[in-house]
Amino acid sequence: MSDVSERAYHHGRLRSALLDAAMRTVREGGVDQLSLRELAREVGVSHAAPRRHFPDRQALLDALAVAGFERLDNRLRTATADGAEDFTSRLKATVAAYIRFATEDAALLELMFTGKHRPGADQVMAAAVPSFTLMYEQIAQGQAAGELAPGDVEQLGIVLFATMQGIATLINGDMVKPELLDDLVDRAVEQFVRGARPAPPEMP
Amino acid sequence: MSDVSERAYHHGRLRSALLDAAMRTVREGGVDQLSLRELAREVGVSHAAPRRHFPDRQALLDALAVAGFERLDNRLRTATADGAEDFTSRLKATVAAYIRFATEDAALLELMFTGKHRPGADQVMAAAVPSFTLMYEQIAQGQAAGELAPGDVEQLGIVLFATMQGIATLINGDMVKPELLDDLVDRAVEQFVRGARPAPPEMP
DNA sequence: CTACTCTGTTGTCAATGCCAACATCGCTTA
DNA sequence: TAAGCGATGTTGGCATTGACAACAGAGTAG
The missing domain is CATH 1.10.357.10 (Tetracycline Repressor, domain 2)
Structure with a gap:
């Protein structure tokens, strides 16, 4: 509970946030466009964070x-x-x-x-x-x-x-x-x- | 004329050689597997050579x-x-x-x-x-x-x-x-x- | 012989995926 | 409550890649 997000040094919803952002990117720019690092940037985490979930x-x-x-x-x-x-x-x-x-x-x-x-x-x-x-x-x-x-x-x-x-x-x-x-x-x-x-x- | 290849500082058949090698790679490993540099290596040219043709x-x-x-x-x-x-x-x-x-x-x-x-x-x-x-x-x-x-x-x-x-x-x-x-x-x-x-x- | 144009080469850059080592949070358990 | 521990993020680094610029060899036309 808390759509405040923005904060939380542990983000809490990283996995679903990544999926959402990824979904958006893929829909807009295609699969090739999808970059883990760019995704991490969009969500506001470090470039290696996604690795914990994928x-x-x-x-x-x-x-x-x-x-x-x-x-x-x-x-x-x-x-x-x-x-x-x-x-x-x-x-x-x-x-x-x-x-x-x-x-x-x-x-x-x-x-x-x-x-x-x-x-x-x-x-x-x-x-x-x-x-x-x-x-x-x-x-x-x-x-x-x-x-x-x-x-x-x-x-x-x-x-x-x-x-x-x-x-x-x-x-x-x-x-x-x-x-x-x-x-x-x-x-x-x-x-x-x-x-x-x-x-x-x-x-x- | 000359399947000697191997030599020829200008290769002569680069374009088709690249296409052949690429076709092979794709059939075997899929599209993602295909790398221009790797391709150049296989054919025996420098990594920027393919650029002249593609x-x-x-x-x-x-x-x-x-x-x-x-x-x-x-x-x-x-x-x-x-x-x-x-x-x-x-x-x-x-x-x-x-x-x-x-x-x-x-x-x-x-x-x-x-x-x-x-x-x-x-x-x-x-x-x-x-x-x-x-x-x-x-x-x-x-x-x-x-x-x-x-x-x-x-x-x-x-x-x-x-x-x-x-x-x-x-x-x-x-x-x-x-x-x-x-x-x-x-x-x-x-x-x-x-x-x-x-x-x-x-x-x- | 000279100039021009293909074709290929070297060197460089930013970006990326993956990995290892370290940091922090929160939950469990003694 | 405090120690411990595992899940979650972070920093730093490495090799690979695609793209680009500058240069070189080779054939060709004047």
Whole structure:
């Protein structure tokens, strides 16, 4: 308790302060921009202080990635919860939320998925699980509602997730004109649903 | 003319030698591993020599990305050409080739798509065009063959490309078990084709 | 032969990540 | 309460790196 901060020869909140500052830097300037020493300066500690909380730079990046996945998961879940009851609409809401996150926090997303997690980044992988699970759940619901054909939920979910991630990468990498984005998302979802829906179309 | 190298106070092939060595390093150790000075040492020139060919580190990375896209495009085209005549099979061959490239050269792929291209990386973007075009062509052929419904070729192609790229990212990021890969690719393609095929199924 | 331009070399600088030795705070325990 | 101790910061230092400036060799054109 005490947002007085500023003082405290032991700072008290160094770890989270570092994470906050790092998050800001990464969002603004990208991962390469991030320097432990500069970070220490911003927070007002000595250049070796961060070492007590993050053994090396990579550890900080991993922690950032984990935090990123938590934020992403929150975004996805609220978007999903707020979405319409209609299956496809809700799915679109989820995907749209993902893409929004991805474009707003491009550098963070890159950090999250990029192979920068050296072995031992189990935490990073684990942090991604909830969001994957959310996709699986949505797929399962779609199947239960008869909108999707029954089948391996995981595989389907991964394909959908991959498509989202891929679109984000393409947009962030300037390989696709941003104007196309909205249509692209709609189309991708529709196309996904159409490709996975039950076989027999109709029979009036 | 003269693979003698070793001598030549002016080396003669410095630029391509640097690119080769850099490509090797990136493939083996990742982008972060790449150091201009180390590179110069490997090639046997002074630490400032690379500067004559690449103004800064980023320029080297961009050049590497361009070279990467060229390699990717070659792989895709030979795979496509060698593929069966059947539309779906050929598409699968293309996608499989993409994924193979992506998993074998994970670090390179990352370099290619990652937003590391600061403004002015028109070359990088341009280098990606041929591969996108290949996808568009395939889509168009599928439509001509009646396997896909007519519609915007670009949007469809981008969705497919994104799906490939996304799967690659997920695999390279260890977010998906490698055992799933083959099934995943097959499923993704089939699902794509099913989702984009002409509406009226049959009418006996 | 001279001047000019590539291409490569030497020397230097500031910044960075990591490490070791030292300092300080707060909590535990006798 | 006081000694002790571990967690948290600090100072100083080292090797590496990317970038830059000044210089040198080598080929070329006049």
